[in-house]
Amino acid sequence: xxGLETLLSGPVVAAARGLLGRRLVSDLDGDRVAVVLTxxxxxxxxxxxxxxxxxxxxGRNRSMFGAPGTLYVYRSYGIHWCANVVCGPVGRPGAxxxxxxxxxxxxxxxxxxxxxxxxxxxxxxxxxxxLAITGTLxxxxxIDGPVRIEGEPAPGTTRATPRVGVxxxxxxxxxxxxxxxxxxGADNPRA
DNA sequence: ATAGCGATGTTCT
DNA sequence: GAACATCGCTATA
Numbered sequence: 001x002x003g004l005e006t007l008l009s010g011p012v013v014a015a016a017r018g019l020l021g022r023r024l025v026s027d028l029d030g031d032r033v034a035v036v037l038t039x040x041x042x043x044x045x046x047x048x049x050x051x052x053x054x055x056x057x058x059g060r061n062r063s064m065f066g067a068p069g070t071l072y073v074y075r076s077y078g079i080h081w082c083a084n085v086v087c088g089p090v091g092r093p094g095a096x097x098x099x100x101x102x103x104x105x106x107x108x109x110x111x112x113x114x115x116x117x118x119x120x121x122x123x124x125x126x127x128x129x130x131l132a133i134t135g136t137l138x139x140x141x142x143i144d145g146p147v148r149i150e151g152e153p154a155p156g157t158t159r160a161t162p163r164v165g166v167x168x169x170x171x172x173x174x175x176x177x178x179x180x181x182x183x184x185g186a187d188n189p190r191a
Numbered sequence: 192a193t194a195g196c197g198a199t200g201t202t203c204t
Numbered sequence: 205g206a207a208c209a210t211c212g213c214t215a216t217a
Contacts, residue, residue, distance in 0.1 A: 041209070050209075052202090060201060077210050078199030084209090097209060116212095125210050165209055192217080203207080 004149055008068035008087050012094035013174060015068075015087035016042035019096055020178040021153030023104065026131035027146050031109035033131050035101030035121050036154050041163045042174040043084070045093035049168035053093035063139045064093040071147060073128070073138040080125030083133045085142055085149065099124045099164070102180070155181040 001009075007018040025034040043051040045064075052061040052074065063072045064086055072084040072095045088094035101121045103110050110120045110130040121127045128134070133147060142149045160173040 043209075052209080055203085058202070074209085075200055077208065078201080080210050082209065099209085119212095123210070163209070167208090194216085195214085197213090198211095201208090204205085 002143075005069060005143060008085065009089060010087070012044055012087045012096065013042045015085075015094075016040045016096040016174065017158060017176055018153070019085065019098075019149065020158055020176055021156055021180070023150045024098065024101060024131065024142075025105075025148050025150050026133065027148075028132040029109075031106055031132075033106030033110045033113075034104050035127065035131070036104055036180070037098060037101045038178045038180070039100035040176050041097040041099055042087075042176075043095050043097060045088075048094075048172075050163060050166045050170075050172075051093070051095075053095075061093070064095050065091070066139065067141075069141050069143045069149075071133075071137050071140045071142055071145070073133060073135050075135065076125060081128040081134050082124040083128045083131075083137075083147075097124055098127055099175070101127055103130070154178075157181070 008015055019040055022037055023034050045053045053064045060074055063070050068087055070086040072086055076082045083098045084095035086095045103120055114120050114130050120130045156178045158176050158178055161175045163175045
């Protein structure tokens, strides 16, 4: 088992921190777009009132109950797609929402998909759109699927804050933002 | 820079 | 019928 798989099999909060700074690579529709993850949020299972899995399995959240490394893609506010990586021991639901990143490859196709030149990945819906992640990828693996996590984390400092747009369990500081040690990060004002 | 608002699928009350 | 792990447009400063 690889280091990444070990990380994703661990507790979801630790997995979230460990995913920061890693490359998320999308090979879809003949284009490659890659980002370094700069903002993530952890969501648990029956112990986390803010989680989609809090009340058990539904049609939407079923992939949250799958193996670590599974993509959980859901529609947000009926409009946008949001991408998560399932984390935690098998059989225990949990996932890390990929909220923002810095584009490090494929800026051209990312801009085309977003229909603008900046703000390509500074939000979960924007990140999914830039990487062409939609509901058809729900249930795929980030270990060997068309959307993958690759390499080791880029160095930086992490800070923890409350999760965004969450009212229940609002005291949990399960959002993690990375300030890269080097590089611009011009497209990620939140970092 | 910040505030208000409309769009709308899935889940919950 | 209402809430929600959001975004981009418009208006105002």
